[in-house]
Amino acid sequence: MAVTVLSLPSRRVSGTRWSPEMVWGTIFVIPYVMVFLVLVVWPVAYGVWLGSSPASYRTLFSDPIYLETVWNTVIFLGVGINLKMFLALLLSGYFASVRPWIRWLSVIFILPWAVPSIPTIFSFRWMLNSEWGMFNNLLWSLFGIEGPWWLVKPDLAFGSVIFVHIWKYLPFWTLILLAGRMAIPTDLYEAAKIDGASPLQQFWYVTWPQLKNLYITSLLLSTIWSLGDFNSVYLLTGGGPADKTHVLATLGIRYAFNLQQLGTGVATVMTALPILVPLVILLLRRLGRRVET
Amino acid sequence: MIARSPAIHGDSNSARSSTIRSGAFYAGRRVLSEGTFVLFGVVILIWTLLPLYHMVMLSLTPLSDSFAGRFWPDNPTLENFRIVLTEDHFFLQDFWLQLWNSIFVAIATMVMVLVVASLASFAIGRLKLRYGHVISNTALLTYLIPAAFVAIPFYVVMSDYGLINTLWALVFAMSTFAIPYAIWVLRQYSESVPFELDEAAKVDGATPLQIFYLVYIPLLRPALIAIGTYALLLAWNEYLYAFLLLSTEKQHTIPVAMGYFLVTDDAPWTLLMATAIIYSLPPAALYYAVRKYMVSGLTAGATKA
């Protein structure tokens, strides 16, 4: 359709405002701009408008579970994400070693991330059930001990949520950090070995400086994504027991769709902005530096 | 652990060279460290596989033994798979239709993401569109917004457009979140493709459109495969948006249908797991088929230090 329009400008003399590149470039970028305006800007603007009523915030802050939810979110991000990234760092070192069977192990290791969330988290939910779960049944039949009430005690339940989250996403970040490790030239390690560096020293003086940027970027990215991790909580505990394992993402959905209070739902998510916005700015700066190379 | 031969390192570690250790000592240490290494691998294996094993085990458990909680079912059976595949249960009446819905959404998302993202990244990166960096920065910003946060306004907006309960709503939702990442990865990857190729093609009289599909697309194939797979998996695995945007059974994707299993009297969990296994095979298989591309493609931007 648009081709006929374009045959003209390319025949014009130079000095014209629209070169073929610019015309085509503009056309090519229109689909994305449309997507952006219609599916990003409009919903976000609408969301801001929905969440602009002070009454929603009053409702939100007067709800006894709000503070607990904020605390849960903080623990989830502070403890859960850092633990996950630290494990990813360790495991990336593990998988970087040269063994014939390591490749097979890493292939299996990626399964939690590749398999969809619903079935795997449901599997956990069933496995950790206090009455008939396989896990506690095993503990009883093998060791004769009564397993803890994994999803019943609020602290254990939230710990299980963090566990499930780590189980699912650890492989992805391990892969990322592993790729980062692979990119480090081996002669750096050779030189270090010749200088008599212990493995720990090799890590500190060779690996870590090369990996640091990637690690921090990954940490920031993971924190932002985990703020929006709905599945780990919702599919494992549903926010329960007694709404004690909610995080901001699930609480917002609960308000909007269970209690039919859209404004309060958006307000919940808005209260995450003080955490989200600084992270986004930090990350944009880091990533933006790369885009301009 | 690196076994150090005192002969080579003796000079720099004069303090240690005085203690001569036998070869057996080092061999012992090697075995111990190797043993720990293998043990660690076993732990990782168990950690990774236990919940997946549980899924498989449940799917092979007869319906009546759902609550037995055994490690291996007393009477393993393939009956659950038969029930799912023949739609022989009240909740599974629309299984094949729902599977088709999932496939449709996944492929449509993949196509939309590939088309929009490749066009946009070409325009910004190769055609050096003015304000191109503004667009790519806003794309990056979108990438950083957690999807669960815009779910509520997105639902209302889709409702206003009259798209609730249509598969296209889900396709649009998934594409919105995958396209920014796709643009970013494609831009990173295309930096390794020399600009001289574009120039050469232009000299030969190629229009930008021809450069796009004769030069750009073929050279970006690995990244496109990675992005396409990523979009496909994202759409296939999605729960929240599918659950919010799709309401009637005929429009459900499999994850939504699985979610409804929970709020029933029967809780036929064995059937749920059988459904889940059938549902999990395509993405796992696809991922393994293209994993080479996935790693290089997805880490293209991230690893540039």
Added chain:
Amino acid sequence: MPRLARAVSAATFFCAISTPAFAADLVVWWNKSYYPEEDEQFDKTVAAFEAESGLDVEYVYYTNEDVPRKVLAALTAGDPPDLAYGFLFDLSHTSRWAYDGVLADVSDVVEPIQEHLLPTAIQAVTLLNGQTNERSIYAIPVAQQIEHIHVWKSMIEDAGLSLDDVPGTWNEWWDWWCSTAQPAVREATGDRQKYGVGQPMSSAASDTVFAYMMFLNAFDTKLVDDEGNLLVDQPETREGMIKALESYTKPYLDGCVPPGAVNWQDGDNNVNFKSQISFMVPNPSLSIPASEYAEKDRYMNQMVTMEWPDKPDGSPIEYVASIKTAVIFEDAQNKEAAKEFMRFYLEPENLGPQLEGSLARWFPVDQRIIDMPFWHEKDDPHRVVEVQQYTERPQTVWPHYLNYKLIDINAENAYGKAVGRVVLEDWSAEDAVDELIARIKQVAGS
């Protein structure tokens, strides 16, 4: 380029064909049933109505949660259907919609048959309209549900006990399941995962609210008076709520309720009972036996339905009836057609078979239907008890029928949260009830 254009036009096309076209004479959004027979009955009724009236009815089935959600979206958009029926309407929406003035007055549908309807049904649909500040009939009662008790008689008898041993009054009754029956059953089965009280303890299940309402009735506690005024400020009300909460949480604290009960969603108490992990369960409908209807031995012999125990003072407990309502919207296009349809639907020859298709899960509110033979089959052990509960026992309605603001308390399940405070966080019942009362006052005004 062409590829994109094709994609865009395909998208538009699909959008166009997937939005419902409202061109019929009557638009009905109906709750999808639990059993295919019920839905088939409704299909037949609609067909018969179309034949008789000549009107074209467009109807669609939505699930329990979706009907209210879709109605709310439609109301916001200013384009509601003509008629809607949802199992959850009376629990979370009807009285609020009446107050907001979005429902059409349906006195002309209900009053002609008022003499046949049970008084609780009338009370449930006579709602306050906040716009006119008057009560009138704004909903149409279709069916009702009530709390029952189900027991595995087979498990009790295998443990050497008999149901005749069960005490009659409240505290002793609950205690029997815990201190007498549970140890006996555990010993008889050799399974330590057997629980005597399958009480829902979760804030994620409406079952918890149903059950707590019964406990309030046991201790003669009313949250609102007949005009809808809150009574929670009164010390007797607070005392009653505390006693009810203590009684409710005692079995769990004594280890007689499955620990996972704090996580139960609607349906999980059924699941636990059917798998025989708990052998006594309160449930607000006959869904459990109905789901076992095909297993004749389990249905007829092994499982029984019982009445709730008497109040601590020995008098019979009042059952809390949840009246299922259909509503017609004030802003709808075809209100008269909707009313005509409901008049047709409510006729015993149409509604009767529908409720029969539910296998007695839903009970009639119309005496003419109750008098039909299905409900008096003497050899069905469950139905016999159910009919007795409905026809011979005193009944009350939900407090939020009288004061719509309490709907929000139901929606966030503040009662379940109070239960959670006691069993999960070791709060005393007094503190939990004080928090509950504060929340009620906050949400529902003073």
